[in-house]
Amino acid sequence: MDFSTKEDYAFELDKKDDLSRFKEEFYIKDDWYYMDGNSLGLLSKKAEQSLLTSLEDWKQHGIDGWTDGREPWFYYSEKLGKMTSPLIGSKEAETIVTGSITTNLHQLISTFYQPAGAKTKILADELTFPSDIYAIKSQIELKGYNGEQELVQVRSRDGLTISEEDIIGAMTDEIALILLPSVMYRSGQLLDMKLLTEEAHKRGIIIGFDLAHSIGAIPHELHDWNVDFAVWCNYKYLNSGPGGVGGLFVHEKHLGKKPGLAGWFGSKKEKQFDMEHTLAHADTAGAYQIGTPHIFSLAPLLGSLEIFEEAGIENVRNKSLKLTGYLMQLIENRLSDYGFSISNPKEDHARGGHVCLQHDEAARICKALKQNGVVPDFRAPNVIRLAPVALYSSFHDVWKTVGILETIMKEELYKQFEKGRNVVA
Structure with a gap:
């Protein structure tokens, strides 16, 4: 993929996305960036x-x-x-x-x-x-x-x-x-x-x-x-x-x-x-x-x-790889100074549908993300899982997610939360 950290680039990727129309099939709140579809997918109108x-x-x-x-x-x-x-x-x-x-x-x-x-x-x-x-x-x-x-x-x-x-x-x-x-x-x-x-x-x-x-x-x-x-x-x-x-x-x-x-x-x-x-x-x-x-x-x-x-499963897979590839590039370019490491395999043939981020403050960061409109997943002891899902996640959603995460780290917003996971992580 070509790559830019600018917001306009995310919009351009969405314009070229043949699956973008399926996002309208799902119930998604405004200013809500759902990155936990690998734990529980969202409700669609057809499923309802x-x-x-x-x-x-x-x-x-x-x-x-x-x-x-x-x-x-x-x-x-x-x-x-x-x-x-x-x-x-x-x-x-x-x-x-x-x-x-x-x-x-x-x-x-x-x-x-x-x-x-x-x-x-x-x-x-x-x-x-x-x-x-x-x-x-x-x-x-x-x-x-x-x-x-x-x-x-x-x-x-x-x-x-x-x-x-x-x-x-x-x-x-x-x-x-x-x-x-x-x-x-x-x-x-x-x-x-x-x-x-x-x-x-x-x-x-x-x-x-x-x-x-x-x-x-x-x-x-x-x-x-x-x-x-x-x-x-x-x-x-x-x-x-x-x-x-x-x-x-x-x-x-x-x-x-x-x-x-x-x-x-x-x-x-x-x-x-x-x-x-x-x-x-x-x-x-x-x-x-x-x-x-x-x-x-x-x-x-x-x-x-x-x-x-x-939609077709091959098309779903192709978009999923692009979404997670874009997410990893943004993380490497915008969050490299904050102690994150990408721990999933980066090769297309060797990774599934989510990105695995490790950080010593993963539990508190996940709580801060939720308070700021991003739904991630925490896995003990130090893993943040982010899963942009091909049918209802956009490239702009990914861009916004990384931007919110960058703000949380820059302003140390995670420090207001207690360490440790919630009852349901």
Whole structure:
């Protein structure tokens, strides 16, 4: 990118932005610079409308909304799975919208972790989100093993990133299953999922990914990469709302495998209401559903995915790279004297959708940013995450954010706040 720190340059970038029209689809307050879409995406008008549609179906049809509403609830998870498939490079039958990241992890680890002989260990990394580790240890213990001893965590060389070389080096004969994040939630490092999958399969190891910080921000090719399974949430870049229902992927070569955790929504649709006590599970990813879908947490995702269908995930990724590239350039040019360091990988192929800033006063700086109209994210002990989101962030928003941050540092406005994070960081 060409580069200038002047405000006019930000406006020029916005004029050339083919996705700028989508900002009008979202509810954004004036003088509010939302840089936390990697934690919770904003509400769109389409998502609001799809939720209202399901409420109207309930109002008009009662229980018949399961089959007779404008958006029949009985098939909603399958419909949304089909719409999600282009974002992850999967086949329709491989994808379902259901559960949450952690419940889906429990489901898929219980399904694919089958320790036998020397292969008893699960490989993860030491930087992944804690909930994933809780699920792994729990599943190891449910199989009768020691959760501490049978979990292998690849160490980070710098406290922020994980070397793919080190991950591959840890793929020993004892590893039965691997679970890794696609993008490191603190630093924004994007792992090479294709390479890691190839290396795992050379060694006969099942491998899955947590896509929480990549789905909706980068394209994937899970089917072609031969990834065994994946899980994700839909409330970050996919803007489905707080606590929105998650999703899972199971490669077609595994479809038909008995789910580790059985539930009636994993039934074949035509058999579900036979009420038999022997599960006839679906031959699609729908088999890995457990309970009745949470319709009002599913519904906003329909409207959001309609926006992605129109925008195109490749276009979203291209703009995201430009936004974060511009943000990093502004930080380096305007904030170099204030003790910040950019800690995410700077190469396009190696970073996700957010910028990771480190600063000793990160917690207080985040509080000052919020008081001045910027919504960032703090991660202990010293990380500020800034995520300009392609569908609703402009280049001028990025310019304003850095300007506000510069003023906070120049005038030491952060010093009026107490150190330490809030209850919800």
